[in-house]
Amino acid sequence: MLRDGAMQGKTIIVTGGGTGLGKSISRYLVQLGANVTICSRRQAVIDETAHELMNEPGRPVGAGQVLAIACDVRNPAEIEHVISQTIEKFGRIDGLLNNSAGNFISPTERLSYKAFDTIVDIVLRGTYYFTLAVGKYWIENKIPGTVLNISTTYATTGSGYVVPSAVAKGGALIMTKSLAAEWGKYGIRLNAIAPGPFPTKGAWDRLFPEPLASMMDPTSRIPLKRVGEHGELANLAAYLLSDYSGYITGETITIDGGEVLAAGEFSHLEQVSSEQWDMIEQTIKQANRASKKEGQG
Numbered sequence: 668m669l670r671d672g673a674m675q676g677k678t679i680i681v682t683g684g685g686t687g688l689g690k691s692i693s694r695y696l697v698q699l700g701a702n703v704t705i706c707s708r709r710q711a712v713i714d715e716t717a718h719e720l721m722n723e724p725g726r727p728v729g730a731g732q733v734l735a736i737a738c739d740v741r742n743p744a745e746i747e748h749v750i751s752q753t754i755e756k757f758g759r760i761d762g763l764l765n766n767s768a769g770n771f772i773s774p775t776e777r778l779s780y781k782a783f784d785t786i787v788d789i790v791l792r793g794t795y796y797f798t799l800a801v802g803k804y805w806i807e808n809k810i811p812g813t814v815l816n817i818s819t820t821y822a823t824t825g826s827g828y829v830v831p832s833a834v835a836k837g838g839a840l841i842m843t844k845s846l847a848a849e850w851g852k853y854g855i856r857l858n859a860i861a862p863g864p865f866p867t868k869g870a871w872d873r874l875f876p877e878p879l880a881s882m883m884d885p886t887s888r889i890p891l892k893r894v895g896e897h898g899e900l901a902n903l904a905a906y907l908l909s910d911y912s913g914y915i916t917g918e919t920i921t922i923d924g925g926e927v928l929a930a931g932e933f934s935h936l937e938q939v940s941s942e943q944w945d946m947i948e949q950t951i952k953q954a955n956r957a958s959k960k961e962g963q964g
């Protein structure tokens with residue numbers, strides 16, 4: 668979507684950049700010329716991704732560099748290591764993509780305290796630790812940085828069976844708005860993306876395992892009748908991390924094929940056949956005529 672070289676000179680840290688959506692967004696940022704530090708717990712996974720992104724067939728001239736540094740986002744010392752290594756290699760940091768997450772589907776009453784903590788710690792604590800560390804660096808160095816948080820649509824609607832994730836994503840979303848209000852004076856912007864279903868191994872293994880996968884079709888509730896494509900999300904993420912979105916802050920952009928609209932009370936009526944609509948129309952018109960007659964009488 669953006670022109671070639673649109674992110675040249677920018678350095679972005681992508682948490683969870685070794686897999687799934689973080690990897691796809693990192694790929695696009697690198698193609699656009701950004702230097703990208705990818706970090707997550709598994710060094711072997713991020714090393715392999717860094718190698719892949721640096722050696723892609725058709726890699727454009729002017730594509731960015733990739734640095735892979737292991738980091739558990741629950742650990743401030745490891746976050747500070749990522750920040751110092753990134754500055755040492757690329758000179759500065761312009762953007763932070765908080766994309767790391769943990770999640771699995773479960774009735775809430777089956778969760779141990781530790782299970783609940785594990786999700787909230789990765790998603791909420793990890794997001795505010797990283798944002799705080801990078802934000803302090805930006806304020807101290809007068810850099811107008813940009814944070815982009817990968818949220819979910821249920822961060823605002825709520826959802827059963829993923830309650831720790833909903834709690835944590837909801838908290839991170841409120842942080843996005845709150846800090847956008849507070850740090851605007853430093854030129855720092857914070858936005859979020861709320862994706863609908865975008866197939867990744869990480870999400871599908873934990874949210875649509877068998878027998879759930881055979882029982883439900885995630886596209887059935889989506890007005891556009893399909894899941895998202897990674898390139899569609901990467902376009903939006905690159906735009907929100909770029910200077911082209913310079914007047915947008917505190918915003919959450921939903922990219923879900925209209926899935927959240929399924930909550931509308933009558934939105935499921937696509938199951939009604941054309942013949943049934945003929946009958947319904949006649950029934951309503953009959954009721955209209957009857958009520959008119961009552962008015963005349």
Ligand SMILES: CCC/C=C/C(=O)SCCNC(=O)CCNC(=O)[C@H](O)C(C)(C)COP(=O)([O-])OP(=O)([O-])OC[C@H]1O[C@@H](n2cnc3c(N)ncnc32)[C@H](O)[C@@H]1OP(=O)([O-])[O-]
Nearest residue numbers: 768769770771773778779781782785819864869870873874
């Ligand atoms: C498409 C829609 C939106 C998508 C949104 C996304 O975020 S997709 C992103 C998807 N991507 C990812 O999630 C990627 C990263 N995810 C992961 O690494 C793991 O899934 C993790 C989040 C469990 C963390 O692993 P870890 O090694 O740090 O932790 P651990 O193994 O030690 O477990 C901690 C506690 O949780 C318990 N527990 C675990 N499973 C279940 C269960 N099914 N049932 C009940 N409990 C369960 C486990 O028993 C333990 O508690 P205990 O017994 O000690 O009291």
Ligand SMILES: NC(=O)C1=CN([C@@H]2O[C@H](COP(=O)(O)OP(=O)(O)OC[C@H]3O[C@@H](n4cnc5c(N)ncnc54)[C@H](OP(=O)(O)O)[C@@H]3O)[C@@H](O)[C@H]2O)C=CC1
Nearest residue numbers: 683686687688707708709739740767768864865867869870
């Ligand atoms: N796929 C989808 O349909 C949707 C995804 N999302 C969001 O998109 C984002 C990416 O998810 P997706 O790509 O699907 O799934 P993935 O499982 O591929 O991505 C999650 C990433 O988080 C990293 N991670 C997990 N725990 C930690 C930790 N403690 N410290 C650092 N990194 C960690 C993982 O790497 P490692 O294991 O090496 O640490 C992994 O790279 C998440 O925020 C998710 O909530 C939102 C809505 C829908």
